[in-house]
Amino acid sequence: MGETITFWVLAVVSVTAALGLVFSRRAVYSALMLGTVMLSLAVLYAVQDAPFLAAVQIIVYTGAVMMLFLFVLMLVGVDSSDSLVETIRGQRFWAIVAGLAFAALLGLGVGNAVLAAPKGLEAVTAAGNVPSLAELIFTRYVFAFEVTSALLITAALGAMVLAHRERAEPKPTQKDLSRARFVEFGEHGRNPAPLPGPGTYARHNAIDMPALLPDGTVAPLSVNRVLARREAAEGTLAPEIVKALEAEALEAEERVSEEPVRHANGAGGVTGANGTNSANGTNSANGTNSANGANGANGASEAGSAEESPATGPETGKEAK
Amino acid sequence: MEPAKIIEHSGGVIGVSWLLIALPLLGAAVLLLGGRRTDRFGHLLGVATAVASFVVGVLVFVQLLGFDPAERRLAVPLYDFIPGLTKMGLLIDPLSISFVLLITGVGSLIHIYSIGYMAHDPNRRRFFAYLNLFVAAMLLLVLADNYVGLYVGWEGVGLASYLLIGFWQHKPAAATAAKKAFIVNRVGDFGLAIGIFTIFTAFNSVSFAGVMASEAHPSQGTLTAIGLLLLLGACGKSAQLPLQSWLLDAMEGPTPVSALIHAATMVTAGVYLVTRSGAMFFPEGSTAAIAVTIVGVATLLAGAIIGTAKDDIKKALAGSTMSQIGYMMLAAGIGPAGYAFAIAHLITHGFFKADMFLGAGSVMHAMNDEVNMRKYGGLRKVMPITFATFLVGYLAIIGFPLLSGYFTKDGIIESVMEHSATLGWLAVLGAGITGFYMSRLVFMTFFGQKRWEADAHPHESPAVMTWPLIILSVGSIFLGAFLILGNRFMTFLAPAVGRPEELPSFHPFSVAGLATLALVAAGAAFAWVKYGKAEVPVVAPRGSFLTTFARRDLYGDALNEALFMRPGQWLTRLAVFFDNRGIDGLVNGLAAGIGGTSGRLRRVQTGFVRSYALSIFVGAAILVGAWFVVGNL
């Protein structure tokens, strides 16, 4: 009786979660739904005299595989949501028809089968589930097992090879970077120094507190753009910060004729905060720097790849056509 | 009297009678393979082999005469030609030896004549090679003891004729005429070949001896079919209706060729074939024999009519050749009574026609190769020897009493008259027309006033050309009397072809004979009125419908063009079109269809993984479904 209740509860949960997995617009939700299904199945395994598998299911799937999924999701962009509009004609219709037909066929098959009462595993797991499994794995299935080890190593190697990117040019040394910063300064007047931290007169040493210049005004460089955007939306942005950003925007507007717009994308959200497109170039560079703070090198490489992609994108696009 | 049995014999000169063929063949081979190196002595070698062959022929003839008449049919086995089908061997009998003597004799004279005639031709050596090749092939034709060997020679003379007519290959007309001759001959050969197939199927042998001795008794229909098929072959080679059209065009060849091949020897092969097969396939009164006489009489008249209208001296002579061979066929068609006359006329015709052709060649030689008789006239004074010899030939052919043609032609007319009065009177009519057109020819050429081109400086030909003329004219005078009087030739020939039980007797004043003479005289007189006394216009007048009809060879070429050439061209074009568009179009269409289909099917490969996945999924569903269905059956 206990098993029946467990089954029905988990069946409903897992089917619902599976449907959610398929129909949710956000990949993260899908991942969580998948986790739910896996956990439910783990319990069902346990109920069906497979405690070892239940544990493996939780450890391997819910632990490792789901983590990988989530990690990749984060890498790819967690907050994008997919469009569910179908682009291939007839695909969805036929998918559902085929799915229903397949389900009907499987149901028919299962329903038609005449099954005796389950034999149960007591006889074969007299020594306990795990030892019995171990005995089989290391005797009859030992070759398959060994092959899986090779498979796993190959997979690990494969993942490394696939994810690895060969460096096309030597890694810039500190000297190169420093020189580049000053070249930038000379050409565009970009500040070569590190961004200022929270100011001396800040009320507390927090990341959301802008630094103050000696005259008590806010140093625009030190404004955290992400927070500024959120606060601007909430209407809680401090007036002195608003003023500092406006001054900076004004200055940038004067410079715009000299400097062509170079970045079409990037942390565009910042520009949304002060409502000026013209300051795009400088703002985005600053924004990235400030947002990433500690791992500046990583951020630089990200920006680098971001610069590459628009260049390569249209070309590959043309080839594709 | 039936023909005698064939006995194998290989002693004496007869044993090496293959030399007859081998000598000229060797000459041809040396001259063709030797190339320019043999240019200097080529003509001499050519003459030497022909004469040597003649000498061998005479020796064989002498040895043959030594046999008892009933044993004068000797087979000389040579070698196994096609195992299982036929051996190669020679048949020496009165018939073949007559031909051998004619071919090598007249052939040698023409060879000699050609030395002079072709003296200025850079390719004289090649000419002699071809002449030798011709003599060899012709000898094989008449000597072979089986139909396959005969066929080899038959086509061999066709080849030689092709080469010689087209000797001046750079002239498109000559090349076309040569090709036409070969192809028309091939039509005849088609009949001959099938005739031989039928003979082999019916008698399981193709040798004359084998067929004669065969126990098989094929149906009358088969025999008639064989006869008609052989007749078709004979028509091709002997330029009889309906395959006559090539002979007139063949005059494009050098004149000695016309003399040798298209008058004296090759064209008589048909008569030889009919005579040789006479006892077996053309028995007296059979359908095949009647067909032979009809063909003969039709050609006799057609050739004569063509001869009346031609202004080209060689074509007029060619028409006359057709006509004379028509006489021979006619005689051959009436059975043993006619064979001897046919062959005798063939021999005398060989002499006087060669004489006249060579005479015509001599005239052309003198007149810058002009052939139009309207531009001759009055040549008798300038070329006395040519004129005299030509005159002999002319008198012989029209049947002037006591000359060769008189005896042989009269013999034919008499024997035909006994056979069928209608045919006989038609033959008499033909003789009358002969009298007219031959007189016309002689008057236009040698009499009347000069109508020469400005640059013509006629002169008598050199001795090397005139001596053969003289010898031939001597033959033209006496040969007929020698052969016919006392039935000498008929008796000689009897072992080979048989003879009537009752030997015919010579009636110089029979009704037919007198009528013939009267008609010939009338024809000659009419010709004198029109062409001897009256002015001959240099440009041919338009003439009546009949004249045009005769000038255009009785519309034979037009008929051939309308019936065979144009539909043939049309058929060829259709077949080529069908091959390119139909069969190949089908193949290429299939290929294009497959290509097109796969090009379209290719579109299914959209590159969308999900589409592929869908098809996999649907496929899996179908498989599961199928498994249920099959599992539940």
Added chain:
Amino acid sequence: MTTHYLVLSALLFVIGGVGVLVRRNAIVVFMCVELMLNACNLAFVTFARQNGNLDGQIIAFFVMIVAAAEVVIGLAIIVTIFRTRRSASVDDVNLLKY
């Protein structure tokens, strides 16, 4: 009970299958594939109990191993594609056609 488990397994399998067909996000597609594998595993485990034979569980175990390896490689591929094409949509990767 076995029938119920099997029907559940079939349902999950079909839902996974349809998911593969209708979703374009490569990662979600991948998740759906995992769902199908899991559905199979459930069937294996169920049959193991039904037949009193541990082999079903063993094969489920191997399926898990293979699935793990597959996820590693698959996700690496997705990352690589994403890096060059800035997209995780399976429809954008359609160069291999006609």
Added chain:
Amino acid sequence: MHYWLSTLIGVPVLGALGVAAVKNELRAKQATLAVSLLVLVLTVVMAVQFSPNGDKFQFTEKYSWVPSFGIHFGLGVDGIALVLILLSAVLVPIVVLASWHEAEAGKRSVRMYFALLLVLEAMMIGVFAATDVFLFYVFFEAMLIPMYFMIGSYGGAQRSYAAVKFLLYSLFGGLLMLVAVIALYSIADKGSFMFTDLVGSVQDVGTQKWLFLGFFIAFAIKAPLWPFHTWLPDAAAQAPAGAAVLLVGVLDKVGTYGMLRFCLELFPDAAHYFTPLVLVLSVVGIVYGAIVAIGQTDMKRLIAYTSISHFGFITMGVFAISVNAGSGATLYMVNHGFSTGALFLIAGFLIHRRGSQYISDYGGVQKVAPILAGTFLVAGLSGLALPGLSSFVSEFMVLIGSYETHAVYAIIATSGVVLAAIYILWMYQRTMNGPTAESVRDIKDLNGREKWVVAPLIAVIIALGFFPKPLLDVINPAVTDSISQVQHVKQESVAQEGQ
């Protein structure tokens, strides 16, 4: 145990490897010539030892190849195969000599051309010598490969179209044959692919018919019989002249040889049943090929179409089921190789000089190149079966033999004789006669090498024309043996009808 045949196959293969390895082009050519001459000498020495009235297959060798299917590397020759091997061995050195400068314009190296030539020779000898049906199939298909490259890499402007067409046609036929071979093996159930084991093993007439068709279509494409012929004009016109000679002269003979060897001996009942069909196709091919040949404007295509006409004669001879026709057909295979070979080679020399295959580009060549024209005429006359030249004997035998059994077909076929005169002489007239065309005024007559190419061919053509006995003595017993079964079937059916 003899090693004649494996030597004959091995020598050219090794020679090909050697030639491909030689760096110097001239050395490669000389080596090819030497190897092919060696093969010729060996073949002649072997042929002399053949006893016409001895065993059916002589010089037999048998090595197990795939034991599990009973596939053997079985070699042996009867009279038919022997003369065809002789034909190949004679033609190859001639072709080597004729192709001396031919491969220089090709896409691949000259060495490769000559190496391919030797490989082809080995395959040709192998296909005629194979006594194992499967081995025959292997050689049958393997032959295509060198020929494909010879056409595709050294041919004319349309070479790739022609090469692919040739290959696809042949492969299509070959696959049908493969199916039939396997089916024959499994139906016969002898556990062996050896020809001698398979003879008479299929008794059921219905089965025989299907298997017969499988073999026959392959051979009909190869031969090529109307209406499977359209690949030949393309392939022959595009192939270099030397390759065209081997293609038409030898490769296509495999088709007619196969009909005689396999279709008749393995499936006598079916052969009897299909005889009218094959005869109709042959006769259509004879007349049709000749008519289409008359309408060609391209010299090599014209010769190819004449071959289609001639192949009609050969197949008619094979299926007329009479000893004369069968022997004639076999002899025709040899003679046709020589006469058409000579035609192709001399036409090739002419085309090489002027650079055009179109008949209309020529005229009056006789005047400037009399030897070339003369030899061309002899070859052409052999093509139209002039008595005294080799083709006549065979054509006459085919016709007379066919007339014995199928008179009507023979009569229609004989009209091909007239058409042959038209196409050959008309081509000769257009190219060689008439006023000399401006474009050919400066061409040279045959040079020494070319004379050495032509002379043996002409000599053989004339010699066989007057004295075919040596070949016929070898051929006759073999053909009698080959057709005896069908004759037997025929007599039985006649007897049944009589009752």
